[in-house]
Amino acid sequence: MKERTHVTKKVLNVSLTVTYKKDMQISDLQITQVNRQIEALKNAGSFYGKKLSDAGISHIQTPEDFKGLPFSEKNDLREAYPLGLMTAPEDEIVRIHSSSGTTGLPVIIPYTAKDVDDWAIMFARCYETAGITNMDRIQITPGYGLWTAGIGFQNGAEKLGAMVIPMGPGNTDKQLQMMMDMKSTVICATSSYALLLTEEIEKRGIGDKIHLKKGVIGSERWGEKMRQRIKNELGIELYDIYGLTEIYGPGIGINCKYDTGMHYWDDYLYIEVIDPVTLKPVPDGEMGEIVITTLVKEGAPLIRYRTHDLSRIVPGECPCGSRFPRLDMIMGRTDDMIKIKGVNVFPSQIEEILREFPEASSEYQIRISHLNGRDTMRLYVETNGSVDFLDLGRRIAGTIKSRIGFTPLVKVVELGLLPRSEKKSKRVIDERYE
Numbered sequence: 001m002k003e004r005t006h007v008t009k010k011v012l013n014v015s016l017t018v019t020y021k022k023d024m025q026i027s028d029l030q031i032t033q034v035n036r037q038i039e040a041l042k043n044a045g046s047f048y049g050k051k052l053s054d055a056g057i058s059h060i061q062t063p064e065d066f067k068g069l070p071f072s073e074k075n076d077l078r079e080a081y082p083l084g085l086m087t088a089p090e091d092e093i094v095r096i097h098s099s100s101g102t103t104g105l106p107v108i109i110p111y112t113a114k115d116v117d118d119w120a121i122m123f124a125r126c127y128e129t130a131g132i133t134n135m136d137r138i139q140i141t142p143g144y145g146l147w148t149a150g151i152g153f154q155n156g157a158e159k160l161g162a163m164v165i166p167m168g169p170g171n172t173d174k175q176l177q178m179m180m181d182m183k184s185t186v187i188c189a190t191s192s193y194a195l196l197l198t199e200e201i202e203k204r205g206i207g208d209k210i211h212l213k214k215g216v217i218g219s220e221r222w223g224e225k226m227r228q229r230i231k232n233e234l235g236i237e238l239y240d241i242y243g244l245t246e247i248y249g250p251g252i253g254i255n256c257k258y259d260t261g262m263h264y265w266d267d268y269l270y271i272e273v274i275d276p277v278t279l280k281p282v283p284d285g286e287m288g289e290i291v292i293t294t295l296v297k298e299g300a301p302l303i304r305y306r307t308h309d310l311s312r313i314v315p316g317e318c319p320c321g322s323r324f325p326r327l328d329m330i331m332g333r334t335d336d337m338i339k340i341k342g343v344n345v346f347p348s349q350i351e352e353i354l355r356e357f358p359e360a361s362s363e364y365q366i367r368i369s370h371l372n373g374r375d376t377m378r379l380y381v382e383t384n385g386s387v388d389f390l391d392l393g394r395r396i397a398g399t400i401k402s403r404i405g406f407t408p409l410v411k412v413v414e415l416g417l418l419p420r421s422e423k424k425s426k427r428v429i430d431e432r433y434e
């Protein structure tokens with residue numbers, strides 16, 4: 001644990017010179033709000049209400065008490081299907097949303113009118129944080145329907161007073177036509193759709209008819225190269241928006257123009273970052289799993305919800321002067337974690353290091369095996385013929401050793417030799433379990 005802690009700090013290149021303030025603790029007000037959530041859950045006898053009652057939990061008083069509250073998980077929420085999470089009386093529920101489960105039952109989240117409004121307020125704040133105003137024209141390309149994407153972007157934009165162009169996904173011809181005719185100034189999209197639109201604009205040579213100034217992109221881990229491509233080609237600023245259906249939807253955090261992490265709304269949510277193995281909170285600045293507690297939700301409050309998203313609390317204050325705390329960009333999923341020689345390693349850490357070697361391409365492959373009683377990692381990276389393969393391999397291995405604490409066997413191969421894959425998970429092959 002100590003070791004990983006030390007490592008993570010270095011890998012993420014956290015400015016260690018920053019004087020760390022005391023870790024952010026849950027405030028007295030937030031504790032009062034959590035108690036109200038617990039009370040509502042128990043009174044409703046909803047899925048989590050029963051769990052809390054069974055665990056004999058009724059009230060917390062201190063930050064330590066809070067850390068003793070049980071976690072909640074997506075798999076548990078499925079057990080509550082269809083409406084077991086409903087915590088407000090049915091006459092107050094105005095809408096449900098559902099998270100897209102790849103396996104098994106979906107999760108159904110009921111919303112009261114206040115929940116819908118709170119979400120719109122948070123989302124409007126996101127737009128404002130990105131410098132978007134009621135004079136902007138916001139083209140929304142994420143999907144509408146059971147999930148929270150399109151409608152979240154729309155409600156927030158209307159709360160802000162901007163003009164919404166509710167396109168939904170696909171139909172690129174019409175998308176671009178409206179973008180030109182309506183003079184859209186903001187595009188909301190997934191990173192892959194934003195890239196597709198960028199390429200189409202380039203291909204059709206219509207860049208001078210596009211009035212976009214900003215892109216609000218659903219936060220997922222996406223490559224810096226892709227980001228630069230969109231930014232440069234369209235000449236726009238990009239903002240990463242964070243959120244998940246279980247906790248309202250997108251709109252619970254966004255980066256500001258200083259791009260020092262995503263401000264999140266701690267008057268609606270309490271966010272902790274925990275070690276996904278020990279489940280203990282990690283100090284601010286260190287990477288771990290994001291855990292969210294809703295503070296004022298009515299339809300389906302959640303206590304200590306494990307998102308399995310990896311990030312860290314950014315310590316200190318943002319130059320923008322916002323009082324809202326920050327989460328770093330999402331670094332990946334806890335499921336990506338590899339344990340090797342007792343050290344927790346995330347592919348994103350390896351990527352981070354490889355990015356410091358411009359002579360290596362962004363492709364890589366990790367293979368882990370168990371040989372003669374020891375775990376070994378082989379890391380394959382690509383470069384071209386103008387580089388000394390052996391020397392590059394040695395330098396990369398040395399950097400990984402000093403940052404993460406073990407020495408991988410680095411194999412440098414010819415550019416184009418590694419398989420191309422959209423999925424990061426395909427880049428890690430753990431032969432220990434095959």
Ligand code: ZN
Pocket residue numbers: 255256257258263318319320321322
């Ligand atoms: Zn800021």
